[in-house]
Amino acid sequence: MTEDILSNLQYNIVWISVAILVCLFMVQRFGTDKVGYSFATTSSSLIQWLLKPLIPKYIIDFFTRNKKQAWISLGGVVLAIIGVL
Numbered sequence: 001m002t003e004d005i006l007s008n009l010q011y012n013i014v015w016i017s018v019a020i021l022v023c024l025f026m027v028q029r030f031g032t033d034k035v036g037y038s039f040a041t042t043s044s045s046l047i048q049w050l051l052k053p054l055i056p057k058y059i060i061d062f063f064t065r066n067k068k069q070a071w072i073s074l075g076g077v078v079l080a081i082i083g084v085l
Contacts, residue, residue: 027035052058063070 024035066073
């Protein structure tokens with residue numbers, strides 16, 4: 001069952017990548033600067049969203065608000081990471 005899910009996921013990733021490339025080639029005629037600008041704004045907001053939880057202020061606020069539940073969450077994250085390795 002897991003192999004079916006993985007093969008289906010890989011199949012979908014390929015077609016999503018193809019769709020993105022087709023869209024890029026279609027928009028390229030308007031100028032690479034506009035294409036680059038649209039990707040820059042999207043990627044910069046995504047990077048900010050991903051890095052926000054690593055700022056110490058947010059970590060301290062999370063542990064202050066949630067107390068014991070925050071430590072339980074941290075234990076779950078550590079176990080998930082170790083399970084992946």
